[in-house]
Each structure stands twice: as structure tokens, then as C-alpha cells.
Amino acid sequence: MDTGKTDQIIDKHEGQASSLIQILLEIQSEYHWLPKEALERVSEKLHVPFSRVRHIATFYKAFSLVPKGRHEIHICMGTACHVRGATRILDKVQDLTGIQPGETDLDFKFSLETVNCLGCCAMGPVLEIDGQTHGKLSPAKTADVLKSFE
Amino acid sequence: MPRISSPAELEDIRRDVLSKRKLSKTCLTLCSGTACHATGSDRVAAAIEVELEKQGFKGEVYFRRTGCHGFCEKGPIVLVDPEEICYLQVTPEDVPEIVSQTIKEKKVIDRLLYTDPNTGERAARESDIPFYKNQERIVFGANRRIDPKSIEDYLAIGGYQALVKALFEITPEQVLEEVKEANLRGRGGGGFPAGEKWEVARNAPGEPKYVVVNCDEGDPGAYMDRSLMEGNPYGVLEGLMLGAYAIGAHEGYVYVRQEYPLALQNLGTAIKQAQEHGLLGRDILGSGFNFNVKVHRGAGAFVCGEETALLKSLEGEAGEPRPRPPYPAVKGLWGKPTCINNVETWANVPLIIHRGAQAFTSIGTEGSKGTKIFSLVGKINNTGLVEVPMGITIKDIIYKIGGGIPGGKKFKAVQTGGPSGGCIPAELLDLRVGFDELTKAGSMMGSGGMIVMDEDTCMVDVARYFINFLTDESCGKCLPCREGLRQMHKILTNITEGKGEEGDIELLEELSETAVEASLCALGKTAPNPFRSTVRYFRDEYEAHIKEKRCPALYCKELISYYIDPEKCQACGSCLRECPAEAIDGGKKMIHIVDQEKCTKCGTCFEVCPSRYSAVKKTSGEPVPPPIPEEERMIVKKSKEE
Numbered sequence A: 001m002d003t004g005k006t007d008q009i010i011d012k013h014e015g016q017a018s019s020l021i022q023i024l025l026e027i028q029s030e031y032h033w034l035p036k037e038a039l040e041r042v043s044e045k046l047h048v049p050f051s052r053v054r055h056i057a058t059f060y061k062a063f064s065l066v067p068k069g070r071h072e073i074h075i076c077m078g079t080a081c082h083v084r085g086a087t088r089i090l091d092k093v094q095d096l097t098g099i100q101p102g103e104t105d106l107d108f109k110f111s112l113e114t115v116n117c118l119g120c121c122a123m124g125p126v127l128e129i130d131g132q133t134h135g136k137l138s139p140a141k142t143a144d145v146l147k148s149f150e
Numbered sequence B: 001m002p003r004i005s006s007p008a009e010l011e012d013i014r015r016d017v018l019s020k021r022k023l024s025k026t027c028l029t030l031c032s033g034t035a036c037h038a039t040g041s042d043r044v045a046a047a048i049e050v051e052l053e054k055q056g057f058k059g060e061v062y063f064r065r066t067g068c069h070g071f072c073e074k075g076p077i078v079l080v081d082p083e084e085i086c087y088l089q090v091t092p093e094d095v096p097e098i099v100s101q102t103i104k105e106k107k108v109i110d111r112l113l114y115t116d117p118n119t120g121e122r123a124a125r126e127s128d129i130p131f132y133k134n135q136e137r138i139v140f141g142a143n144r145r146i147d148p149k150s151i152e153d154y155l156a157i158g159g160y161q162a163l164v165k166a167l168f169e170i171t172p173e174q175v176l177e178e179v180k181e182a183n184l185r186g187r188g189g190g191g192f193p194a195g196e197k198w199e200v201a202r203n204a205p206g207e208p209k210y211v212v213v214n215c216d217e218g219d220p221g222a223y224m225d226r227s228l229m230e231g232n233p234y235g236v237l238e239g240l241m242l243g244a245y246a247i248g249a250h251e252g253y254v255y256v257r258q259e260y261p262l263a264l265q266n267l268g269t270a271i272k273q274a275q276e277h278g279l280l281g282r283d284i285l286g287s288g289f290n291f292n293v294k295v296h297r298g299a300g301a302f303v304c305g306e307e308t309a310l311l312k313s314l315e316g317e318a319g320e321p322r323p324r325p326p327y328p329a330v331k332g333l334w335g336k337p338t339c340i341n342n343v344e345t346w347a348n349v350p351l352i353i354h355r356g357a358q359a360f361t362s363i364g365t366e367g368s369k370g371t372k373i374f375s376l377v378g379k380i381n382n383t384g385l386v387e388v389p390m391g392i393t394i395k396d397i398i399y400k401i402g403g404g405i406p407g408g409k410k411f412k413a414v415q416t417g418g419p420s421g422g423c424i425p426a427e428l429l430d431l432r433v434g435f436d437e438l439t440k441a442g443s444m445m446g447s448g449g450m451i452v453m454d455e456d457t458c459m460v461d462v463a464r465y466f467i468n469f470l471t472d473e474s475c476g477k478c479l480p481c482r483e484g485l486r487q488m489h490k491i492l493t494n495i496t497e498g499k500g501e502e503g504d505i506e507l508l509e510e511l512s513e514t515a516v517e518a519s520l521c522a523l524g525k526t527a528p529n530p531f532r533s534t535v536r537y538f539r540d541e542y543e544a545h546i547k548e549k550r551c552p553a554l555y556c557k558e559l560i561s562y563y564i565d566p567e568k569c570q571a572c573g574s575c576l577r578e579c580p581a582e583a584i585d586g587g588k589k590m591i592h593i594v595d596q597e598k599c600t601k602c603g604t605c606f607e608v609c610p611s612r613y614s615a616v617k618k619t620s621g622e623p624v625p626p627p628i629p630e631e632e633r634m635i636v637k638k639s640k641e642e
Ligand SMILES: Cc1cc2nc3c(=O)[nH]c(=O)nc-3n(C[C@H](O)[C@H](O)[C@H](O)COP(=O)(O)O)c2cc1C
Pocket: B185, B186, B187, B188, B189, B190, B191, B192, B194, B214, B215, B216, B217, B218, B219, B302, B303, B304, B305, B306, B307, B308, B340, B341, B342, B343, B345, B346, B447, B521, B522, B523
């Protein structure tokens, strides 16, 4: 792994320990996960114990300690979507991809996460793939959406 | 625009902006909040740019992309001013006509107007649409009038007048007094009087002091804070500055959850513009007052919305709450006095200072003044954000503004207050909205989510859903919250799966009591609310699940069965084709039957059965009718009838 990017991000925050979360967020968006080497580098450069970096990386949901698939599926489990049948959408996606929330399939095609609310309640139930929102879903429509991904 | 160094210069610039605005007579406004992004607002915007150019109106028509207008059900929305014509669900294909008809010929396009679902009447102007007519949009209304990337737009609607008044005409004490007199109560959950909190922070020893905006908004089904931040970050920042001035702070933080990229982007732009124009930074408007703001992205943990956890997170640590007192107003960020308020609370402050406390208190009830923004979602016709005067009835919100329940279904309950709020049943529809009123009914104001539920919603499942949410989000510090909630979730799941036992309700009540008594922060203390309020008003549903293994709402998968009514089935084959479990037996002209052994209860057959047949039925608590005998399954058309 090239530590150059990680170093750049740390330098941008002037190596301040209070920016730890902000730094990890940027590394996460760069690689879509937090490689161990990056965490070690952060620990070293910020003079923060590795155990604390790890604690932060596991405490917050935005961080992943394992690599993600090519397409990230976020299924909204917000209350509005729940009462409009989000569980059935989740069932369908699990069925089609064979993975549970938090998992990535063996081909690294999809990663699946549930999220608390995407704030598109008028379109519920919704899911988001690679940042694109798909709304007013039914299990049948969900299957069509997933089919279009390679 | 240059750096502004005095109130007089600010007024000059404001006048200048306003006079320029008059030249371009027509203004096209397109709603571009996150919700409308999802429905294609970007493509509409591109079409508008192209079409204005093509039809020769570029430069003549002022085109503005704004934040959320609230009527998300009907987005993207295009407004044509000054006529105030409101077009709904606009697609790129509609744009050429809007330009050639409405802008050029001044003709209204009927097809794009709001149509009343009951009377069929159309409404051309925004203010004639019932959704808007019954609101009082003193805070949220600005969204529609400004491009969040343009500080000039904010000046044009009178922005920074409150700041000028505070910095040059009145003292920090007077600002504080005004907010106290307005009885502004926190919009983020607790409803604590903002003025009192500010006073504590002002009088607390320790320097420097801090002000913080809480834009974590973790409540699922609530997005008003995001929409305020996306649509009018200037208003929030102005409020924050007024608070800083009042308590003697020179540094502020805005904590925004990272799931809100557009809010982060617009806030960043606003801060940059304000800095460039001398409206943030050193010696603001030549007053000698210094103030700087930093933005902190949250990293996805519901508990970080709790103020002590949020402050921990700002310090770069894991967001675990700590006991209060000491309250943040006394010992907050880095141990210094810190005043933390919700986005909407801050957004109300410029209004109070500019128009005075009296104008503010003229709206509302005895204990709750001003307005509140709710996100009206779930089983409701007009999903969206609504700003209503405190004291309005829930019935008016749901029926007059929200347009009632879709599909002619019956209203069952509305859930308010976020995950640890409660449900308000139909008997209490006349309840007036206010902090104390909602608490008395066993729910709470919370941040303003209002999730409407109809007869198809199972209240035991709703309780299970929220307890599950809170179990996931518990930070794990206190045992009764961490383990107690897990047990509650297990019992509730059992009940919804038909494995409930006599005594479960009592056990849940006991666990609730312990969590309330023995948790440190409000998450644990209020976590049992969803159970408590549903059992209070819907005990019969719990009992039906436990004693009769029946889900009255026909929702809980393990307790329902699907079957096909042979009288209604026309053997169209829709369910036969779509069933993923191949659990449907049938053929051409042969009445379909659900094989109960194979059925996975996914509900696909129910969903795809054409509504003109409605042959697929659900049942709970009783055996499905026996399948019709083989020899009667052929559909024979009687020739006489044909
Ligand atoms: C579990 C939990 C989550 C909270 N989440 C939020 C939130 O997302 N936004 C918010 O403004 N306040 C939230 N609060 C309330 C804050 O602790 C705090 O009371 C509030 O920010 C104070 O601002 P206000 O007085 O203007 O409402 C939460 C509280 C708890 C216990």
C-alpha cells in the first residue's frame, strides 16, 4: 500500500490528534476501508496509541476494517421505510446476493449495509447503490435494480 | 463582493443586490435538496439551463436552485415568480413548455399544477395548495428564497440584520434577555429553554467558551435539520454568532453527520463566503467581535447526537456519554463552558433578535412558543417537511397538511419523538402539539419526526423495530441499557414470531423500569418508551399475538398465511410467474392455489395480484380455507353471459 496518500491526509490536518476521526474518515473515503497499515501510520504520526485508533475505528459505523465490494448497497431501515416494507426489500437483497448486512460477497461484487435513514422518506422504501437512490421499491422492482449491476 | 467593514457598507451592498434583482423580472426556482436530487432535480436543472439559452432568456430570467421546499412527495418543484406559480413533479421533458408557455406567453400549464385528490380542483399558486396554506413557515420559508451558495441571496432577504442589531445596538446581556423572554426551547429533543442554558454558559468560569451546532440528526425518519443546513446555512451560522456574542464565545463548531454530503458542502461554501466578506473571522463588520467556525464530520453513531457524547467525539475520541452534571454549559468541550444547541434552535435565533421576543411569543401555546418543523412521513399522502405553529392539532397536521392516509386506509397511530419517543393513537388526534402536551400523552417532541401508521402497521412490530434500533445504537457502557434492551428485543421478537408466552408483557415492563432507573444517559433512560407507549394504547395487539398467535394488522410474517380466493382468481398467472418459491400451483384457466408448505410468505403474490381481482388474501390466527377440489378448478366461461 502506498502510504503517500495517508501521509498527505494526516499532513492536511497538521498531524493533530484531535483530528483523528476526520483523518480516518478521509482515509475511509480514499480506500473504502481502513487498511491496517494506514491505521498504524496514523497511530505513529499522531502519536496516538494503536489501541485507541482501533477503538475509534470500531466504535463508529462509518469505518470498515475489511475491504468492500465494487458496489455498495445501502438499504434504508429508517422508520418511514420500515412501515412501508423495508424488511421485505432487505430479505430480497439478501436472497439475491447471498450476503447479510455488513458482509461482502466472495467476488467482491456487492457489499451490503443497512442505514438508519437516507432522508428520502417520500420515496420509501429506498435503497442506495453507489450513491444513487432507488425509490418506491417492491421486492420485484428490487430484483430489476440489482440485475443492472456487473 | 468585497470585505464588508461596517453596517453602513452592508446596507449599501444589500441595496445594490436588491436593485440588481429588480432588473431580471422573472425568477425560476428549482428545489434541489437531497430528496429532489433523488428524484432527478439535476436533470431538470440542466434542461432549464439549455432551454433558457435556446429560447433567448438567458440573463433575462433569474434561475435559482434552492434547498428543500418541504413538499418532497411532489418533487422536483419549479416555481415561477413573481406570479408564484408552482409546478410539481417536473421532468426534463416539461421544461421546454415551461419556458415557451409560462415564461414567454405567461400561460399556466394545467397538467403540472397541484390537483386536489378529493375535489379535482387545481391550484396554481403555492399559497393555494393545502399542504402549504396551513403551515407557518417563519424559519423554513427562507429555503425557497435563497440559493444556499449565494450570500447575496441571504442579504436580499434581510440576512445579518439581527447580527448588526446585536453587535451595534444592544449588549450581549440584552441578546440573552431577548432569547429568554422568547422562551425559545431546544428543538433537538429535550426542549430545554435555550436562554437559561446560555445564561449558565455566560456566567460559568473558564475561557475560552464554545458554541456548538448539533446537526447529528440520527433519528430515522427525520430530516429537517439536514434541510435547514442544506437550504440556509447562513441562518444557522447567524444564530450561532448571536449565541456566541451573548455568552462571550469566539469559537464555534458545527457537528454534521457524514451521511449528509450536501449539507456539508453547502455549509462549507457558506462559511467560506462569510469569511471572505468579513462576516466571520476577526473584527466582524468593524465591531471588534471575533468569531470562527470549524466543521466536524460525524462518523456514524446515533449516540453521538447526545451532547456529552458529541463533545467527546469533537475531541477526537469515541463518543460515549458521560454523567451530567456537570452540564456542558459549565464543563463542555476541553472542559470549558460550552453551549450546544440543535440546528433548528439556532435557526430561530436571528428571527427572535430581529423581530423581537414578542413577535415570537405571539405564536404558540403557553409552554411552547414559535413554530416547529416536523418531518411528516410513513403512511401519509403528502410526505414532506412541515413547519407549523405550536398548538396546532395532530389531526390538522395529518389531514389538512398531510392530506390523510393513502389508499383510503384507516389511521392507527403517529409516532413522534424519534426512536425513544412514543405512539399517539387515533383517540388523541385532537391533541395539541407542544413539548409538555406530547410528553403528557406518553410521547415526546424529540427532534420532530412524525411517522404516520395505518391499520396495516403492527404496533408490536413497531416496538420491536425501535428497541432493535436502540439496542444497536447503545454504546454499551451501562448494563441495563446494553443487556436489558437486548433481552427486551428478544422477547418482542418472540412475540412477533408467535413464540410469546403468558407473562412476557410483565417481564418487559420490569426490564423497562430497570433501564429507566439505572442508565446514565437519555438513550437508555428513554429507550423503553416505544414499548411503554404501544402497550399503553395497544395492549390488545400484544395479547392477540401472545394468546391467539394472531397479528391483527396481518403484518408479522410468522403469524400470517397467504391464500387465493377461488371465487376471485381469474387464473391470470401473475402470481404464478412471480412467486420466487414456486409455491403457486395453477395453469391456464385453472384457479391458482398457494402451496402452504412451500410458501415463504414473501408477499410477492399479494403485491402482484391485479387490483381488479384482489384474489390473494392474508389471514392470521386461523387456518387457511381448504383448497378447492381439483374438479372445480377449471374456469369455464358461461356462454350466456358473454
Ligand atoms: C441518544 C440521544 C441522541 C440525540 N440526538 C440528537 C440529535 O441528533 N440532534 C440534536 O440536536 N439533539 C440530539 N440529542 C439531544 C442533545 O443531547 C441535546 O439535548 C441537544 O443538542 C441540545 O440542543 P437543544 O436544546 O437546542 O435541543 C440527543 C440526545 C440523546 C440522548
